[in-house]
Amino acid sequence: MTVIAWKDRIKDNTCIPSQLRVNRDRVNPFVNRQKSMTDYFDSLPTMESHYCRASSSKKYLQTDWKTKMDLYKFYVSDWCKSHLTQPLSKTTFCEFMSSRNLCLFRPKKDECEICARYKAGTMEEHDYQLHVLKKEEARKEKQTDKANNSLVFTVDLQAVLMAPKSNVSTLYYKTKLQVHNLCFYNNISKDGYCFVWNETEGGLNADEFASIWTYFIEKKILPKVENKTDIRIIIYSDGCGYQNRNVTMSNALLNMAVKNKITIEQKYLEVGHTQMEVDAMHSLIERRMRNRIINVPADYVQIIESARNNPFDVKYLEHTFFKDFRNISSYKSIRPGRSSGDPKVTDIRALMYSSSGEISYKLRFEEPWMLLPQRKSPFSAKSFEEMQNLHQTRLKIKARKYDDLQQIKEVLPADFREFYNNLPHD
Numbered sequence: 001m002t003v004i005a006w007k008d009r010i011k012d013n014t015c016i017p018s019q020l021r022v023n024r025d026r027v028n029p030f031v032n033r034q035k036s037m038t039d040y041f042d043s044l045p046t047m048e049s050h051y052c053r054a055s056s057s058k059k060y061l062q063t064d065w066k067t068k069m070d071l072y073k074f075y076v077s078d079w080c081k082s083h084l085t086q087p088l089s090k091t092t093f094c095e096f097m098s099s100r101n102l103c104l105f106r107p108k109k110d111e112c113e114i115c116a117r118y119k120a121g122t123m124e125e126h127d128y129q130l131h132v133l134k135k136e137e138a139r140k141e142k143q144t145d146k147a148n149n150s151l152v153f154t155v156d157l158q159a160v161l162m163a164p165k166s167n168v169s170t171l172y173y174k175t176k177l178q179v180h181n182l183c184f185y186n187n188i189s190k191d192g193y194c195f196v197w198n199e200t201e202g203g204l205n206a207d208e209f210a211s212i213w214t215y216f217i218e219k220k221i222l223p224k225v226e227n228k229t230d231i232r233i234i235i236y237s238d239g240c241g242y243q244n245r246n247v248t249m250s251n252a253l254l255n256m257a258v259k260n261k262i263t264i265e266q267k268y269l270e271v272g273h274t275q276m277e278v279d280a281m282h283s284l285i286e287r288r289m290r291n292r293i294i295n296v297p298a299d300y301v302q303i304i305e306s307a308r309n310n311p312f313d314v315k316y317l318e319h320t321f322f323k324d325f326r327n328i329s330s331y332k333s334i335r336p337g338r339s340s341g342d343p344k345v346t347d348i349r350a351l352m353y354s355s356s357g358e359i360s361y362k363l364r365f366e367e368p369w370m371l372l373p374q375r376k377s378p379f380s381a382k383s384f385e386e387m388q389n390l391h392q393t394r395l396k397i398k399a400r401k402y403d404d405l406q407q408i409k410e411v412l413p414a415d416f417r418e419f420y421n422n423l424p425h426d
């Protein structure tokens, strides 16, 4: 198989469309350019996306491209050249993408839908003002917490990583293995912690996130705390339901609070304005990843560790790491109201877990804590080791992904092929 690095091709052509234009004599006049572009998009793998900020109406391309321009350059330099077709214009290309609801998978934090709608005049003044106020309150709350506490963290999942990753152009048309990286940042000490796993070891469900948070608090944070009285851990995140704001996570944190006799506070930033300190970790890691070859998922560990001079603490997770939280259940729901019209889970701004086994909540940071009006049943608090495993075996990937990876592995150094041979699959 002949493989050519597309980045090298692009480097030689500063003005892509004109310089890469295929010699007209060689172009097959019968090839429909529109159809060729459609084929190009059909050949790019899309990904199932459970990520927060991902819209369900959109289809996400599994790509390593950061911008539409990069994707267009690849279309011109790789697809059109190898298929001997003249490229369509960038405008037509982008129009086609939006008509098909196709997006690059970059869940951006810098676009607030509410603010955008207000600017476009489709948002009520009152709703917008409330949004701005809540955003301000969250910012102030974090500042105050940082000034008065020693254990204040921000947490977020990095945008999905892929394995393998290289500059071999044929790889861009193949489905790859997804790799996840959940990062915690200590806003006071500046320490960074990463938990990395690939999709055959665990998914992106509440139990997986609750497992990592539990382990993080019990194994990474508490042993380091010098003054063991009155420990209060405050963790900021976005309000993503399956990751951060759900009953599984709440029961897991309540269990931690009771077991270790500590207080834990979870605080949610205003939707659309979830930029936080942990994002800097993602940026450093992305910078370090640039032009790096990834043969197997574990290759990310060293890259992430070394993304900063003061190394990040990275733990690479296997399926046996994750715990099943079905038996760690005190509250049945974290809804702050009981009847229709009452506040909903998405209205919660903050949750507090006490060592006495209670959950309190706030709908606004300025308000006092209120006890969650939900029934709770007694439970016996467990340490991380005492919990049952979530996965008995590794998780299967789809047949198409497995087949693609079997082809991809042929261009990898022989030492890495065994990993791909052993992937569990349908």
Ligand SMILES: [Zn+2]
Residues within 6 Å of the ligand: 112, 113, 114, 115, 116, 131, 271, 272, 273
């Ligand atoms: Zn906004």
